[in-house]
Amino acid sequence: MNKKLKLTYKKAGVDIDEGDRFVDLIGPVVKKTFRPEVMTDIGMFGALFRLDIRKFRKPVLVSGTDGVGTKLKIAFMTDRHDTVGIDLVAMCVNDILTSGAEPLFFLDYFATGRLKPEKAADVIRGIAAGCREAGCALVGGETAEMPGFYAKGEYDLSGFAVGVVDQSGIINGSRIKKGDEIIGLASSGIHSNGYSLVRKIFFEYKKMSIKRHVPELNCTLGEELLRPTMIYVKAYNALNNTVRVKGMAHITGGGIPGNLPRVFPKGLGALIEEKSWQVPQVFRLMQRLGNVPEEDMRRTFNMGIGLAMIVTMGDADRTVELLKKAGYKAYRIGCIEKGVEGVRYV
Numbered sequence: 587m588n589k590k591l592k593l594t595y596k597k598a599g600v601d602i603d604e605g606d607r608f609v610d611l612i613g614p615v616v617k618k619t620f621r622p623e624v625m626t627d628i629g630m631f632g633a634l635f636r637l638d639i640r641k642f643r644k645p646v647l648v649s650g651t652d653g654v655g656t657k658l659k660i661a662f663m664t665d666r667h668d669t670v671g672i673d674l675v676a677m678c679v680n681d682i683l684t685s686g687a688e689p690l691f692f693l694d695y696f697a698t699g700r701l702k703p704e705k706a707a708d709v710i711r712g713i714a715a716g717c718r719e720a721g722c723a724l725v726g727g728e729t730a731e732m733p734g735f736y737a738k739g740e741y742d743l744s745g746f747a748v749g750v751v752d753q754s755g756i757i758n759g760s761r762i763k764k765g766d767e768i769i770g771l772a773s774s775g776i777h778s779n780g781y782s783l784v785r786k787i788f789f790e791y792k793k794m795s796i797k798r799h800v801p802e803l804n805c806t807l808g809e810e811l812l813r814p815t816m817i818y819v820k821a822y823n824a825l826n827n828t829v830r831v832k833g834m835a836h837i838t839g840g841g842i843p844g845n846l847p848r849v850f851p852k853g854l855g856a857l858i859e860e861k862s863w864q865v866p867q868v869f870r871l872m873q874r875l876g877n878v879p880e881e882d883m884r885r886t887f888n889m890g891i892g893l894a895m896i897v898t899m900g901d902a903d904r905t906v907e908l909l910k911k912a913g914y915k916a917y918r919i920g921c922i923e924k925g926v927e928g929v930r931y932v
Contacts, residue, residue: 599700599733608703608729612710619717619724623690626725633725635691637750644753648687652677653744656781657811662740663796664808667705670743671712672719673778676815677838678747679720680893683819684834684849686757687749689722697730698741709743712814720819722747759833759849759896766832766922767902768846768856771821772915773892775813775868779839780886784811787876802867810868818893824912829905833896837888843929844885846894855926863917865890884931891919 596602613628625634639645654673661670671694679689694713696706706729717724736742751757776784788794788807796808803810818836825831833849835842846856869890873883883889897905902918909916 600731601701604701604703605729605731608701608706611703611707612714615707615711615714616724619714619722621690621721621723624723624725628726630726633691633693635723635725637690642750642752645750646753646756648682648685648749648751649747650678650681651744651746652681653742654778656785657778658741658743659781659785660796660808660811664812666808666812667708668712669812669814671709671714672716672814672817673712674743674745675713675716675720675722675747676817677778678745679716679722679749680815680818680836682747682749683822683893684757684836685749685751686755686822686831686834687751689720689747689749689819691723691725691748692717692720693725693746694727695730695744695746696727696741697732697736697743699731699733699736699738701729701731702739706741709741713745716814716817719817722749757831757834760851761830761832762849762851762854762896762922764854764922764924765899766896767899767918768858768920768922769895769897769902769905769909770863770891770917770919771816771818771893771895771909772863772917773837773866773888773890774816775810775866777815777838777888777892779888781811783876783878783886784872787872787878792875800871802871816892818914821893821909821912821914821916822895824908824914825905826908829897829901829908831895831897831905835894837891837894839886841884841887841889842891842894847928849896850922854922854924856920856929857923857926858920858929858931859918860931862919863890891917894919896922 623636654670798807835845837845906916
């Protein structure tokens with residue numbers, strides 16, 4: 587008599603015990619991000635966050651969601667997973683910051699074929715580090731184990747941020763006028779956009795090793811490509827309400843030409859002084875190795891400017907000074923003009 591095969595969830599590819607161990611691993615790290623407004627512990631069905639309305643006459647919630655894109659492929663190639671979580675937080679909080687919002691809390695979504703608790707915990711440690719840098723609480727998330735859905739050893743990552751701004755303090759670009767100046771804050775490198783082209787140049791076209799030390803970069807290729815995205819919350823806070831920022835643009839996919847015009851009123855454009863900041867070596871290296879046209883570089887990458895702020899001409903010097911005092915590289919990179927369509931480089 588044949589015995590019937592006994593199937594379990596574990597035999598199907600999902601190990602509940604490993605999932606519980608993962609929660610135990612990340613618990614202490616996540617709790618370090620909690621703000622006083624957090625009202626629930628890890629593991630609840632929903633996270634409760636008490637909004638302190640004493641700080642705001644008319645509070646407006648600002649939300650944003652994003653992922654890390656194919657930069658995750660670099661994490662898989664290097665088997666290093668403690669930085670992409672920072673990228674995830676940065677991509678979300680920098681977006682809501684452009685409205686003048688204070689990031690309050692963050693949630694993540696981590697999906698993989700088979701959960702490896704230590705690897706997943708490294709990812710969450712990065713998310714927690716990004717949340718601490720942004721001043722927001724990591725209040726929850728979802729860990730999805732889906733056998734057969736992802737390639738072995740790979741995962742996907744996305745996140746969701748919520749912030750708040752007083753209605754009177756919303757930054758929407760409506761006050762921008764001719765003659766206002768554009769302040770560019772330096773990026774830390776490629777950030778989290780354009781990695782399909784990055785991988786095409788380095789690994790498909792030039793067949794370079796991720797472990798190769800590149801003299802122009804003064805580090806290995808993997809170290810450069812995993813450099814985390816800058817989080818600019820503290821940069822904005824450093825202005826201490828002494829400077830009225832009229833508009834902000836997070837320079838992501840599309841570069842300066844694709845993102846800066848999103849905050850202009852109709853009829854205005856920008857003149858960008860292309861030699862007003864130093865373009866990081868990694869961009870010139872990619873351009874040279876891949877023979878990439880300058881226009882494509884500008885429309886794909888941040889080219890060294892991760893966030894742009896628009897202020898009055900009279901506030902430009904003070905803005906740069908305050909940002910540099912706070913530890914950020916900042917440059918006067920251009921101005922607002924009438925009769926200019928989008929962005930023009932001069």
